[in-house]
Amino acid sequence: MALLELKNVTKNYNNECCALDNVSFSVDKGEFVSIIGPSGAGKSTLLRCINRMVEVSSGEISVDGVISSSLSKKRLRKLRTKIGMIFQHYNLVDRLTVIENVLHGRLGYKSTLAGVLGRYSQEEKSQAYRIIEILGLNEQMYKRCDQLSGGQKQRVGIARALVQNPKIILCDEPIASLDPNASKVIMDHLRNISKEMGITIIVNLHQVEVALKYSDRIIGVNRGKVVFDGAPCDLTTRQIRDIYGSESEDLMFDLGERHAG
């Protein structure tokens, strides 16, 4: 059975049609899926429906066999521990240190009191140290997050997601505020996470060539509809035009390069 399954998911904001329009797809364990599409196409909404940060209007989403839409508050918290999320603006608590921000990923497993007091077990701490090491942030471990570069902040974001022991990590424009160098580091880490740890990665992207390079599968979204769903090698110029709704010659990327390289 698929790890994540969306069936006829529709989302309307303020009774206006349609941020998402009858979206269905399923994703397997360890898959690296990119969602591409123009701004305002519904990519962010789609991602946030998966962990119910946004409530769907109709349709059904199941994660790891659990149908999310009917869950109680407590059960929803438990489901969210299985789904990590990283953000364009990192969304860290800037005044806290790297290790503290990473350990925030454990809060979903905590009782109210333990979480409020920030009591983490030795096991949780050593797991956090290990993940921070994998992401190459050893030296920054006790630095405050407002002293880090963008790329380092995003790696803290990834570490916070990984410490949850998630089955899926949702990435909302993870490299949109980063320079090409840092972008590559982040995308490489995400690919390793999906290949080596078997964690499913779903990533919203603006850069088509990045999606082509890293993904097992690409989902193209336009005006809330899925207009392409397939392997990167099946994505043709015509389909890119369908996704972005303009002549592909006007777009700033080169499909030919992929075949040459």
Next chain:
Amino acid sequence: MRDDIFTKRRNDSFVFFLALLILSVGSIVITEYDVIKGFTSITKAVVWGGSNFYPDAESLRILPEILPKLQETVLMSIAATTVAAVLALVLSLAGSQTTRINRIFSIVSRGIASLFRNIPIVAWAMVLMISFSQSPLTGYLALFFGSLGFLTRAFMETIDEVGNNSIEALQATGASYFHIIFQAVLPASMPQMISWLLYMIETNIRDATLVGVLTGTGIGFSFDLYYKRFDYHAASLVVLLIVITVIVIELVSNNIRRVIL
């Protein structure tokens, strides 16, 4: 067409300053305020103050009498401010856009904040005097109510400024409401809140003098007493001590601010 915007801007400034001028001149005419006499009497006041209103050697005899009063005033201000801060924190969490539980809580706590803030501290002292007569409790409560209103408002703005980002991230990990408050909202806003608290303590020491005149307690009462006995040397010593105290408190809190911000 483009130049119009500059002409418009220039006209706007002209209209604004014209309105200000009319307002100012109008107020002077209506209240029959004599500008020239107003300014010349400043020099008269300075001359009188220089020849009468200064502490002399003889007035130092009152020091043992007023130092305990000064201490009482300072401690009362600190007590009123800190207790008000605790309650203001709860109200501001309930009232802030980002951390509120629901609309009703938010409206109620915003209502309380603006009610307490908009009643002047002198009015509080007068009203409370009816119930508690001339006692330190009256002064304490007057300062408490004034601080509560102001601090709730200031804390609310601080929390709103911290913003939604880290709250969203922690929600996505499955953290509960109290986890988010204690692990993200408070760490991020605490330094700014402490800064407001220090400012409030400074302001309250100044205001405590005035409230003391009304409620017959603390250093304010001493000033009132000596002034009405025409013992200007003693009264000026009281003023000098208040000024020194406020400056010392300001220096201390500036240092604390430098460390925490």
